[in-house]
Amino acid sequence: MARSIWTGVITFGLASLPVGLYTATEDHTVHFHQLQRNTVDRIRNRRVNERTSREVPPENIVKGYELAEGEYIIVEPDELDQIAPGRSQTIDITDFVDLADIELVYFDRTYYIAPRGKEYTKIYELLRAALEETGKAGIATFVMRGKQYLTALRAEDRLLVLQTLHWADEVRDPGKELPELPTHRADKGKELSLAIQLVDALSAPWEPGRYHDTYEEKVRELVQAKAEDQQIEVAQEAPQATNVVDLMSVLQGSLDQARGQKTDAEPRPAKKPPARKTARKPAAKTATRPAAHKTPPKTTRTPSKARQRSTGKSDLRQLSKAELYQRATEQGIEGRSKMGREQLVGALTRTGHRRKKSAA
DSSP states (O other), X not given: OOOOSEEEXXXXXXXXXXXXXXEOOOOOOOOOOOBOTTXXXXXXXXXXXXXXXXXXXXGGOOEEEEEETTEEEEEOHHHXXXXXXXXXXXXXXXXXXXXXXXXXXGEXXXXXXXXXXXXXXXXXXXXXXXXXXXXXXXXXXXXXXXXXXEEEEEEOSSSEEEEEEOOGGGSOOHHHHOSOOXXXXXXXXXXXXXXXXXXXXXXXXXXXXXXXXXXXXXXXXXXXXXXXXXXXXXXXOOOOOOXXXXXXXXXXXXXXXXXXXXXXXXOOOOOOOOOOOOOOOOOOOOSSSOGGGOOOOOOOOOOOXXXXXXXXXXXXXXXXXXXXXXXXXXXXXXXXXXXXHHHHHHHHHXXXXXXXXXXX
């Protein structure tokens, strides 16, 4: 069982919710010690006076802000402690904004939020459901470990997620920082059409478990190979940049290859065993990025019989937001990425009525 790294209260209006904050991710990087070559002697980092080359104890170290070359403003550690914000006890939501309006570049770290006790699960779910239905995120600031954070509280399938955000002055302007950007939009033509077809051909459902950190895997294989005196595989060279002159042929070749891979990957039809009722496994969730910012790729999966029967508004309300979103995608409902759960239900109901009238 994970331990909370912060405990406090979420407040919105006059309501308050005691919660704990939990880390949502973990580091899997392979860590190495530094050794002197041809020995097993560890290398240590020491604080050394640049002028005298002598080691300086921590109590004799102060901070200096450089005004000009060789000219510093000295700041003592206790002076920083005096102005440091105290540990906050509340995440006070001041605004609710459309989740889709927060640009991806602002999102930083992800944390899970859990209620501190069963007696608080009702108000926890109430806040979660309200955020999910409206497609909103609660904006708040709080202090943890001597640092103030701007945050966005958003809803996942069964829990609340807290995203720390970059402050506005921390986000760089790409127009000023990047040396080269396109001066105009891509023209509608054969090249763009091929590029769109290639994207469609390579589209697949989002399944995080399909993707692995292959470099870290190779680092572990390298360590294992060296431990067993085995030969090490050499990485392949990076591909060369595409020649703009040959862009059409490259796109067409890529499209043909993608379609060929999909055809090869399709299983041959076989006799199906008798259907057995099994519990549906919930789809994998990720907290790194809000679902409102991504449009699920088009799929050709046939809806289940239960979904085909669910045409009325009351039946649609029994589906999860992810299932409603998938149906909206299959039916080509425009603006679905910005719709809340009730809006999706309404749009699907209207589409169903139009289809019944057309059939009549």
